[in-house]
Amino acid sequence: MSIVTQxxxxxxxxxxxxxxAVGTFAMVTVEQxxxxxLTAIGGSLDISEGAAGLMVxxxxxxxxxxxxxxxxxxxxxxxxxxxxxxLSLMVVANAISVVAPNFGVMLxxxxxxxxxxxxxxxxxxxxxxxxxxERHVPRATSxxxxxxxxxxxxxxxxxxxxxxxxxxRVAFAAVGVLALLVVGALLxxxxxxxxxxxxxxxxxxxxxxxxxVRVAVISTFLVVSGQFAxxxxxxxxxQNVSGVPADMIGPVLLGxxxxxxxGTFVGSSWNVRRRVITLSVTLAVIMAIFPLVGTTxxxxxxxxxxxxxAYGGAPVAVQTxxxxxxxxxxxxxxxxxxxxxxxxxxxxAALGGIVADNTAITGALxxxxxxxxxxxxxxxxxxxxxxx
Numbered sequence: 059m060s061i062v063t064q065x066x067x068x069x070x071x072x073x074x075x076x077x078x079a080v081g082t083f084a085m086v087t088v089e090q091x092x093x094x095x096l097t098a099i100g101g102s103l104d105i106s107e108g109a110a111g112l113m114v115x116x117x118x119x120x121x122x123x124x125x126x127x128x129x130x131x132x133x134x135x136x137x138x139x140x141x142x143x144x145l146s147l148m149v150v151a152n153a154i155s156v157v158a159p160n161f162g163v164m165l166x167x168x169x170x171x172x173x174x175x176x177x178x179x180x181x182x183x184x185x186x187x188x189x190x191x192e193r194h195v196p197r198a199t200s201x202x203x204x205x206x207x208x209x210x211x212x213x214x215x216x217x218x219x220x221x222x223x224x225x226x227r228v229a230f231a232a233v234g235v236l237a238l239l240v241v242g243a244l245l246x247x248x249x250x251x252x253x254x255x256x257x258x259x260x261x262x263x264x265x266x267x268x269x270x271v272r273v274a275v276i277s278t279f280l281v282v283s284g285q286f287a288x289x290x291x292x293x294x295x296x297q298n299v300s301g302v303p304a305d306m307i308g309p310v311l312l313g314x315x316x317x318x319x320x321g322t323f324v325g326s327s328w329n330v331r332r333r334v335i336t337l338s339v340t341l342a343v344i345m346a347i348f349p350l351v352g353t354t355x356x357x358x359x360x361x362x363x364x365x366x367x368a369y370g371g372a373p374v375a376v377q378t379x380x381x382x383x384x385x386x387x388x389x390x391x392x393x394x395x396x397x398x399x400x401x402x403x404x405x406x407a408a409l410g411g412i413v414a415d416n417t418a419i420t421g422a423l424x425x426x427x428x429x430x431x432x433x434x435x436x437x438x439x440x441x442x443x444x445x446x
Contacts, residue, residue, distance in 0.1 A: 074189050074247035077240055081145050082182050082205030084237040085175045087213030088152055089117050089403070091233060093286075094218025094311050095226040097293045097304070102226065103161045108415030111290050111407045113168050118286075118404030120172025121179070125397045128177035137185050137251035141178060142244050145237055148174035152234035156227045172400075179206065179396055185251055208319075215315040218293070219308030265391045270383025274334075277433050278376045278395055279402045281338055284429030285369055286406030287413070288345055288422050292362075295419055299349060300358025310359050314366035321370025330382060333375040334437045340368040342430035349420035373399075 092099055092113040100110040132140050151170035158164040182205070213233075221229035265271050288295070292311065296302040302310055328336075344365045352358035377395065384391035406429070410422040 077243040079205035081240045083209045085178050086206045086209030089175050090214045091217045094214050095221045098226040108411035111411035114407035115404045116168045117172035118400045121176030122397050122401035124176025138248045144174045144178045149237045155230045212315040215311035218311045222308035265394050271391050274379040279398050280429050280433040281372050282402035283406035284426040286403050287410030288426035290407040300352050302355045317363045317366030318370030321367040330379045335434045337368045337372045338430050338433035342427045345423045345427035348423050
């Protein structure tokens with residue numbers, strides 16, 4: 059079976075693209091799954107909430123290194139083999155998480171998850187667009203990236219709901235089973251995907267010299283760091299600040315996810331820089347006032363829904379900004395953004411944990427608000443030098 063060359067795309071070929079998207083969904087969900095289960099995992103493994111945040115930090119750091127290095131390391135190896143291998147690695151890592159007897163074993167499994175995420179995410183979009191003719195590439199790209207977006211706004215809340223109704227280990231097992239099913243689908247649906255031109259690392263720092271890409275990538279780092287400085291600890295925040303019962307955390311986070319999906323369409327017709335500024339300012343305000351206003355289950359839930367609405371559109375807006383600024387170098391710029399995105403997850407979760415452990419859980423919210431405000435400042439400073 060060879061790569062698609064005809065103009066019409068069969069159902070099986072679209073299913074292959076969808077399978078890649080679901081694989082991305084499973085990968086990103088596993089990376090961020092501890093967010094909604096932090097209190098339960100911390101209690102089970104007898105660690106503080108700040109230390110438990112390392113379960114998000116470790117895979118983020120590893121993924122940020124793997125994303126640019128793995129495409130170089132695998133050379134001309136068949137991309138189908140690599141993609142299936144990385145997803146299989148995640149299945150094994152998740153199985154270890156399910157049976158982890160202590161925090162050390164859990165962190166080791168999270169290290170393996172980081173390897174799988176960084177490599178899979180870096181290759182998935184490029185593979186998806188090679189499965190369809192050129193005129194279908196935009197739709198295939200949207201579908202492939204949609205897996206990561208859906209994981210950010212729906213995967214974690216759904217996993218939290220499963221964990222709340224059963225046990226946190228069951229939530230990890232459920233995502234592992236999903237990934238195992240995707241491995242089977244990829245084995246059936248994917249054709250051989252030989253390597254094309256070799257990937258060179260020097261192209262990534264070269265993209266950083268593009269002023270539009272540079273500010274957009276900095277915006278990614280700030281907004282994602284801010285998000286995970288606070289959202290990593292959203293479960294204890296909702297319980298301790300807003301008084302939301304533990305068995306209601308899952309449904310409330312599911313509402314956050316639905317709001318995030320809606321948020322991807324908010325302001326889509328605006329100038330992209332204006333959208334980044336508006337969303338980052340909204341997030342800064344929500345996080346700053348949350349400890350003061352979100353002190354009841356009702357007000358806390360309302361603020362969280364607005365938070366989800368704003369954050370749902372932020373990564374999409376920044377990625378669009380990068381694509382506009384990068385032009386024909388969009389692939390290299392996207393790889394750079396993927397690296398920074400995962401690094402920001404690790405940085406935000408780690409710094410948020412330090413702040414939470416040394417001040418109070420509300421300190422993570424105020425630290426996140428500061429990072430969101432800096433995102434708006436970064437976007438404003440380049441407003442006169444970038445095109446609409």
